[in-house]
Amino acid sequence: MPLFSDPALSTAPRRRRLEAPATSSEPLKDKALEVHRRLCGVYGCPIPYFHSLDPLSELISSLLSHRTRNADSGRAFKALRARWPDWNAVEEAEVAEIEETIRGVTWPELKAPRIKAVLSAVRARAGKLSLDFLETLSVDEARGWLEAIPGIGPKTSAAVLSFSTLRMPALPVDSHHHRVAQRTGLIGPKVDVGPSHAVLRAQLPDDWSAQALYDNHEVLMLHGQQVCFHRSPACGRCVLLDICPTGQARQAKATEGR
Structure with missing residues (x-):
């Protein structure tokens, strides 16, 4: 269930951004x-961080990287950026065009429609194609918001928060x-x-x-x-x-x- 459904969440006050941990034994913590x-x-x-992408771009990069070598997913990401001026244009593009552009990744026939669907979901839930508002949320809230979108799991949500310019404390x-x-x-x-x-x-x-x-x-x-x-x-x-x-x-x- 989505934690938020109101596009106005981007104006929510900044909250403590630590991730609420589960419990763990002291010996395991020491180890x-x-x-x-x-x-x-x-x-x-x-x-050093390996790149500095905005969070929406990091989300697309992470989706491309699933079960794919970094070099291949990197080329596919650059190909998307070279073919279309922004993510709005990618959202409007035909699935076949996206699939052809990212053909070097594993399962481009699955990732192309997923990218379009994820972009549409972000626009519908946030009111625009931007994830910059996630910085106003706690790590748990931000991950919950992302994981409410079909196709986004724990690894992707954590990667978006950690690897992007948000630089939030997610693992x-x-x-x-x-x-x-x-x-x-x-x-x-x-x-x-x-x-x-x-x-x-x-x-x-x-x-x-x-x-x-x-x-x-x-x-x-x-x-x-x-x-x-x-x-x-x-x-x-x-x-x-x-x-x-x-x-x-x-x-x-x-x-x-x-």
């Missing part, structure tokens, strides 16, 4: 902080981040990516800044990309090995097999 500390030592925090979780969290035992083996957002956020301090949460996402994602691979993770050179039950089990099995 999450230790994982963060070690990985920041490896990858270098604070990590996105991608597949690499999720894999590292599961293998280190921060989340259970049956916790999917969507539900993991609340669990992992609850393990971090309530008052962490947008930069700190962005760093947390980035270092876990980078570790998943560069060390904790989907297949054959490089456990022997992992700085988390002594606190990672999966890595320790893999190392023990490898030793037994010698």
